[in-house]
Amino acid sequence: MILTGCRILNFYRRKHSFNFLLIKRRTAVFALALLLVTSALVTSTTLCLLSIPKKVYTVVIDAGHGGIDGGGIGIRSNTTEAEINLSIALKLKVYLEALGNINPILTRTNADGLYETDATNKKTSDLKARKAIITTASPDAVISIHCNQFPNRTRRGALTFYNSNSDMGINLAQSVQTFLNKLNQIHLETTYLAAGGDYYILNCTNYPSVLVECGFLSNVQDDKLLNDASYQTELAKAITLGVTSFFNST
Numbered sequence: 214m215i216l217t218g219c220r221i222l223n224f225y226r227r228k229h230s231f232n233f234l235l236i237k238r239r240t241a242v243f244a245l246a247l248l249l250v251t252s253a254l255v256t257s258t259t260l261c262l263l264s265i266p267k268k269v270y271t272v273v274i275d276a277g278h279g280g281i282d283g284g285g286i287g288i289r290s291n292t293t294e295a296e297i298n299l300s301i302a303l304k305l306k307v308y309l310e311a312l313g314n315i316n317p318i319l320t321r322t323n324a325d326g327l328y329e330t331d332a333t334n335k336k337t338s339d340l341k342a343r344k345a346i347i348t349t350a351s352p353d354a355v356i357s358i359h360c361n362q363f364p365n366r367t368r369r370g371a372l373t374f375y376n377s378n379s380d381m382g383i384n385l386a387q388s389v390q391t392f393l394n395k396l397n398q399i400h401l402e403t404t405y406l407a408a409g410g411d412y413y414i415l416n417c418t419n420y421p422s423v424l425v426e427c428g429f430l431s432n433v434q435d436d437k438l439l440n441d442a443s444y445q446t447e448l449a450k451a452i453t454l455g456v457t458s459f460f461n462s463t
């Protein structure tokens with residue numbers, strides 16, 4: 214076919230127009246397919262995200278004693294247990310909070326006890342106040358911080374107690390003890406098993422609860438460690454690892 218002048222131009226216009234339409238159609242089909250795939254991906258991603266529970270854990274940190282009840286006293290340091298307990302509890306709060314999905318609640322944040330000032334039995338009043346805080350918090354775990362004292366002054370180390378009737382409490386205690394044992398191994402060259410204990414704070418609610426005796430104030434070396442800020446930090450880190458390990462296993 215011989216094409217001349219305007220015919221050639223028209224031919225190219227038609228051909229170009231045809232190709233342009235073809236490209237437009239292909240582009241439209243591709244865009245539609247892309248849109249469908251993208252929306253499918255977005256939908257599945259959204260479903261995937263929705264199916265992951267965004268759990269925030271609540272942990273009550275109970276610094277034992279306070280106010281007129283100083284608890285034990287360091288054999289060499291003369292520091293009260295109440296003071297050391299609070300210091301470790303505050304450090305534990307910082308480490309748990311740093312994880313982002315743990316909401317720590319302290320039973321006390323200063324040197325005061327929790328009892329009513331006019332209570333006849335301040336110890337009972339104090340313990341009931343702690344129970345009320347735990348009950349209100351409805352926590353995933355309760356960590357009560359204490360220091361030990363024993364007539365045999367050679368006894369040392371960190372030891373975790375649980376309520377023997379609470380399976381979750383036993384799991385939590387074993388998990389915390391596992392990490393405390395790393396410190397016991399370093400400083401005592403020995404390890405302990407978590408143990409059952411009849412303590413009010415463990416029995417007053419059904420939430421998984423442990424009582425950590427961080428060391429023995431009746432032992433000279435433990436007394437020194439318990440008064441050392443960096444050792445308190447190590448204790449707080451070990452308890453944090455124990456708590457998170459427990460949450461990951463439940």
Ligand SMILES: [Zn+2]
Binds near residue numbers: 278284285294
């Ligand atoms: Zn105590």
